[in-house]
Amino acid sequence: MEPLFGVVLALIVAAASPANDSCTCATNKWAVCAQDGPGNCICRLAGSDRPVDCSTLTSKCLLMKAEMMPLKEKRLWRPPQGVLDSDGIYNPDCEDSGAFKARQCNQSSTCWCVNSAGVRRTEKGSGSLNCSELVRTRWIYIELKHKRRSNAFHVPDVTKALTQLFESRYKLHPKYIAAIKYDPPLIQIRLHQNKKPSWDVDIADVAYYFEKDVNNDSVFHSNSKLAVSVNGDTLAIDKLWIYYVDEKPPEFCMRQLAAGISAVVTVVLLTAGIGITMLLILRWLRTRTYKKFECKEMREMKATSSELP
Template sequence: MESRFGVVLVLILAAASSSAQKNCTCATNRRALCTEDTFGNCLCTLVGSNQRVNCSVLTSKCLLMKAEMSTPKGRSFFKPEHGFLDNDGVYNPDCEDSGIFKARQCNQTNTCWCVNSAGVRRTDKGDTTLRCNELVRTNWIFIELKHKERSKAFNASEVADGLRQIIQNRYKLQPKYITAIEYEYPFIHIDLKQNASQKSKGDVDIVDVAYYFEKDVKLDSIFHHSNAFNLSVNRDPLDVEGILIYYVDEKPPEFSMKRLTAGVIAVLAVVILTIITGIIVLVITRRRTGKYEKVEIKEMGEMRRGQNL
């Protein structure tokens, strides 16, 4: 009887241990690997950097990008030691110990550039001699959403209320940092503003909020799968088909003329060519006018000498 009781007790403990192990997940980051220590505490580290993460708050964008680059796409196998992916616009960032981006980022070809606190390039690219004196803060994030066509537009105030609740509740951003939510069918505009002087130690950063939100909208959520993303307006699904995020820094970006679009360059070229052509025409006209005046003066002199004779 006692042996049967012992077997049952072992099975119960094993089941409890298995259940606890399943519950040991990172609610705010599915790219974290979690294990229980001997005291039953769930400890989670991030893929790519092996850095300990606090699963009660959002993970920094820099560490998320590093984890994303280290996560195999579409398969469960680990990539070969010397394998690489051609991801234009995506890079494996260098992060500070605190999780923020380092001001200067470089790739494996020793091409370097300066980034803002959102990890977005704000200078032209250079070589390893490039110097980035500071990490310029992104203090304004402008988000533009476009939802699918529908029979009638949403109510603007309901759109604003619904999105405001999602941003506050899901990403834990304080209401004072959500400065505007505007709706004009089928576009939605969201403003997140947060100066360095406003942000306290416990506040989530608007950069991290925007990154989590973008991933949610693109159905590539960073949260654990149990924390489903439900974007709706008054229980009516808000089917987003496009998202654009603009970053505004405390200091203007430092792009050179090479950053100008082809259209702007073409317009400038036409304007400059027009000005040069005008100057050439003016010079030629003046020269011809001068020649005509000299001929007229010469002819008048000859006529006067003829009359005197």
């Protein structure tokens, strides 16, 4: 009976082991997951108690917050060879829903307003800065440049490949892909989303996941390198730019613009003043030369007339 019991126990352990190994968050490598009963895997954002829905993308605000954590706290879920690229990254304040708060501040009490993509849309000010609403980013333009190749891709193939990529990898419904333009070697992907239903991913989160993939710092747990195939040929992305267009124009004040305009006006006035001064000097020199020449001629004429008989 004991050998049979041992076999049964071994089978139970073997069956449970894969479940433990599979307790990971496929869409967020920074999530800490643990079994909470048979077949129930609970994942939370690293360094906080926020639950993570691993069936969809994590909000950009929560991802940026996880990235700003000290490396020693991230050692368990980030590869040791990983390098933190903090360019443009800050420690954001997030709503309970994961959305950015309209006003963001740093440790020195300098504050600014952001859009729904977390991108600054005002000048930085003091802690008294008021951001009345979170302005939604309705359009995102993703522009990329692929590496040089002998032959350009066919436009329909590029459109199909990128549409499938955004739908399968980033869970984005094709209706939010407004257009895909291809002018070799440049590709532009236009994402448009007026309002985000609760069941759809946000285009700002999609753009952020894509940017991290292109920069070989994937957020996905597998950390698999992004591979885009266009009709069997690899689309090797060389450069990437992302532009955010809000439903309301940015609110940068006119101080910087006024300073720039006044600087231009000053340069123009100085240039005009120098030009006028040079013209007056040249005119004065010419007049003086002419008078000297005229006096010389008069003296010569007088001398000549006195010599005449």
